[in-house]
Amino acid sequence: MRFVVTPEIFELFPGLKLPVAVAEDVSPSADAAGIEELWRQSWEDAARSASDHDNPQSHPRVAAWRTAMSGIGISGRKFPSSIESLLRRASKGGDPPRINPLVDFYNAVSLRHVVPTGGFDLEEIDETLELRLTRAGDAFYPLDGSAAESVDPGEVAYASGAEILTRHFVYKQSRKALLGDSTTSLFLVSEVLGEVEAGEGVANAVLEDFACGLQRHFGAEPATFIVEEGSSEIPLSARR
Numbered sequence: 001m002r003f004v005v006t007p008e009i010f011e012l013f014p015g016l017k018l019p020v021a022v023a024e025d026v027s028p029s030a031d032a033a034g035i036e037e038l039w040r041q042s043w044e045d046a047a048r049s050a051s052d053h054d055n056p057q058s059h060p061r062v063a064a065w066r067t068a069m070s071g072i073g074i075s076g077r078k079f080p081s082s083i084e085s086l087l088r089r090a091s092k093g094g095d096p097p098r099i100n101p102l103v104d105f106y107n108a109v110s111l112r113h114v115v116p117t118g119g120f121d122l123e124e125i126d127e128t129l130e131l132r133l134t135r136a137g138d139a140f141y142p143l144d145g146s147a148a149e150s151v152d153p154g155e156v157a158y159a160s161g162a163e164i165l166t167r168h169f170v171y172k173q174s175r176k177a178l179l180g181d182s183t184t185s186l187f188l189v190s191e192v193l194g195e196v197e198a199g200e201g202v203a204n205a206v207l208e209d210f211a212c213g214l215q216r217h218f219g220a221e222p223a224t225f226i227v228e229e230g231s232s233e234i235p236l237s238a239r240r
Contacts, residue, residue, distance in 0.1 A: 006232075
């Protein structure tokens, strides 16, 4: 199994870096209390810092996504990045929504660094996980529906075979390969735009949080990678 980013993606998003952690023998609920605390702290910190900006979309790391997607003809208002949606919810305060420890973990990392993050259950992935442009015959099955959504060719998406796992890159995820309480083998990824990285070491900081969190809270020893132009293919195995 492997993860491949096609060359067109780096042409559309110059300087893009993808911190990736691949882990096996994961214990999804090994430290549920620790994850709950981490998630709550990240949520509260994000809510407190919201007053530093006029609105979530004006945060520089969120605004960069609106600009990048607009540059390829996608409305950030209609299809907001996952970090924009998450930061918007956090800015309203209240208790953080809880899904399960693995999802709460990567959402905590997302808010801490104000970048999109996500994950897939590798047991549900075909031989190759791709980040590519969609093509004729691809299908997307949304979380909130039973029928496939139409996908126009040319969207940026994660894909497993002909099944699209995300719409508009970092907008929303399908119901295939979701992380859950039964997950034992996973792929975590964050998307760091070149404008966000810009010498700040964001990708490496996210990668360190992935690795340390998987070790501490889930009893896993992940393999970690920075996927970027010139290094765009990695194995989907934590075995060394």
